[in-house]
Amino acid sequence: MDPSGQTDPLDFVGLTLEELVGRLGLPKSVYAVRGQEEWQDDVVFAYGDKEFYFYKDRVWQVGLRAAFGIKVGENRNVIPLILGDGTTVAADCSLAPVTGRSWPMTARFNNDRNGLVTAIFIYRSDW
Numbered sequence: 001m002d003p004s005g006q007t008d009p010l011d012f013v014g015l016t017l018e019e020l021v022g023r024l025g026l027p028k029s030v031y032a033v034r035g036q037e038e039w040q041d042d043v044v045f046a047y048g049d050k051e052f053y054f055y056k057d058r059v060w061q062v063g064l065r066a067a068f069g070i071k072v073g074e075n076r077n078v079i080p081l082i083l084g085d086g087t088t089v090a091a092d093c094s095l096a097p098v099t100g101r102s103w104p105m106t107a108r109f110n111n112d113r114n115g116l117v118t119a120i121f122i123y124r125s126d127w
Helices: 017-024 078-083
Strands: 029-033 042-047 050-055 058-064 093-098 105-111 117-124
Touching: 017 042, 078 093
Parallel strands: none
Antiparallel strands: 029 042, 042 050, 050 058, 058 117, 093 105, 105 117
């Protein structure tokens, strides 16, 4: 459980830098991720099994080891079975809409050539 008392990582999307640090304290590490375009560069705050990606001063994406009953290392074939018909399966990832939030969100499950989930991200899809 997070020290903040929040257990749903979706609740962190949209927090400011100050709010995140106020709830979780200082991160265990901070690093940069380069995008294909300069405007896609991110600063990432890592806290154990969660990583928070910032656009300007707000969390826009959360990286996880597990979400919605799916874990890194599982076969991607389970994703549509668990998340339903709204799931889009591509060669390198599966995308599923996340409903019931104040803004549009998407869950992305990256996979390797063997179809195993390598990374899980939940992000604001309107940015």
